[in-house]
Amino acid sequence: MIQTDIIIIGAGPVGLFTVFEAGLLKLKCHLIDSLPQPGGQCSEIYPKKPIYDIPGFPSILAGELIDNLMTQAAPFKPGFTLGEAAQTIEKTAAGNFIVTTIKGTKHEAPIVMIAGGLGVFEPRKPPIEGLEKFEDNGVEYIIKDPNFYQGKRCVIAGGGDSALDWSIFLAENNIASEVILVHRSSSFRGHLDSVQKVIDMAGKGEINLITEAEVTGISGNGKLEKVQITHQANGLMEIEADHLIPLFGLKPSLGPIADWGLEIEKSAIKVNTLDYSTNIPGIYAIGDVNTYENKLKLILCGFHEGTLAVQSAFARIHPEKKNVLKYTTVNGVQGF
Numbered sequence: 001m002i003q004t005d006i007i008i009i010g011a012g013p014v015g016l017f018t019v020f021e022a023g024l025l026k027l028k029c030h031l032i033d034s035l036p037q038p039g040g041q042c043s044e045i046y047p048k049k050p051i052y053d054i055p056g057f058p059s060i061l062a063g064e065l066i067d068n069l070m071t072q073a074a075p076f077k078p079g080f081t082l083g084e085a086a087q088t089i090e091k092t093a094a095g096n097f098i099v100t101t102i103k104g105t106k107h108e109a110p111i112v113m114i115a116g117g118l119g120v121f122e123p124r125k126p127p128i129e130g131l132e133k134f135e136d137n138g139v140e141y142i143i144k145d146p147n148f149y150q151g152k153r154c155v156i157a158g159g160g161d162s163a164l165d166w167s168i169f170l171a172e173n174n175i176a177s178e179v180i181l182v183h184r185s186s187s188f189r190g191h192l193d194s195v196q197k198v199i200d201m202a203g204k205g206e207i208n209l210i211t212e213a214e215v216t217g218i219s220g221n222g223k224l225e226k227v228q229i230t231h232q233a234n235g236l237m238e239i240e241a242d243h244l245i246p247l248f249g250l251k252p253s254l255g256p257i258a259d260w261g262l263e264i265e266k267s268a269i270k271v272n273t274l275d276y277s278t279n280i281p282g283i284y285a286i287g288d289v290n291t292y293e294n295k296l297k298l299i300l301c302g303f304h305e306g307t308l309a310v311q312s313a314f315a316r317i318h319p320e321k322k323n324v325l326k327y328t329t330v331n332g333v334q335g336f
């Protein structure tokens with residue numbers, strides 16, 4: 001059981017900044033995120049795009065903002081459970097919450113802050129019969145650790161940056177024994193330099209590039225062994241493979257949080273703007289995941305919400321203590 005003061009569900013920019021604000025009040029945080037890396041939308045959707053409305057930064061790349069937020073939170077030693085969606089919540093006799101992830105990891109705290117943004121990013125799955133049967137037995141939708149594919153025959157499906165970049169990475173670093181990239185069109189959606197690199201590597205036989213084709217079937221005994229590919233002109237072919245990695249992007253959905261008894265309006269959690277508390281005492285919702293009159297889904301608004309929510313959390317955890325606002329310019333940052 002992981003014990004902490006505040007369980008933060010969602011390690012996006014808002015969850016990360018909340019660690020800092022909680023730390024100033026000597027409250028310790030543990031973050032849970034279904035994605036394998038912190039940063040939420042900034043890391044997953046637009047890491048290389050500049051953001052122009054972060055106060056004090058005329059322009060900053062989304063990925064850089066996340067790096068900075070991680071550095072800012074570091075003195076307060078947040079814990080992380082990554083690559084696991086928070087699935088259930090229950091209350092203990094002592095009044096604490098226990099949040100359990102899809103993989104069974106348990107976390108206990110008196111306060112839960114939901115900073116779940118647009119929700120859990122779920123992979124877009126290709127319509128292949130029996131696909132679910134092979135999940136984690138040769139079919140993966142996210143590459144968490146490239147070394148997992150050492151010496152394996154990997155079929156990557158997709159035409160965006162993820163499909164291109166991972167094909168290059170697994171082939172270039174001699175990780176996979178064979179990389180077969182399957183894409184239904186002859187043009188790609190990814191960056192032009194990545195497209196060119198894949199074409200060059202295909203020319204040298206380093207990547208087996210099959211365009212105008214789709215993976216239409218898979219088979220194997222307990223684990224994936226063969227992948228069927230239907231080519232628009234040449235018809236069906238079957239190849240031996242250890243892994244099929246469809247990289248068709250991720251789509252967000254509020255996910256399990258929607259069943260936690262929270263008041264939901266238009267797929268967002270209703271909050272009291274006094275402190276961003278929800279209808280369940282001890283549970284707060286901050287950032288893109290909440291809704292209230294005049295809500296703006298902006299990072300800077302989420303930072304404000306997290307800051308006020310931790311003040312309220314402090315009062316719940318330490319009803320006997322009076323919290324006096326102290327400027328960081330006066331007190332500095334006293335880490336744990």
Ligand SMILES: Cc1cc2nc3c(=O)[nH]c(=O)nc-3n(C[C@H](O)[C@H](O)[C@H](O)COP(=O)(O)OP(=O)(O)OC[C@H]3O[C@@H](n4cnc5c(N)ncnc54)[C@H](O)[C@@H]3O)c2cc1C
Pocket residue numbers: 009010011012013014015032033034035039040041042045046050051052053084085086087115116117118119120121254255256257286287288289297298299300302
């Ligand atoms: C292309 C694009 C450009 C943008 N440009 C700007 C801009 O210029 N300025 C600006 O202010 N905003 C911009 N935004 C919006 C901004 O990215 C969001 O407001 C911000 O990411 C919200 O942060 P968050 O931490 O609330 O949520 P998110 O960044 O969405 O992070 C939420 C995290 O919670 C996780 N999560 C959800 N449910 C669970 C669960 N049950 N268990 C575990 N983890 C869970 C998700 O995996 C995710 O990592 C842009 C958005 C996009 C898509």
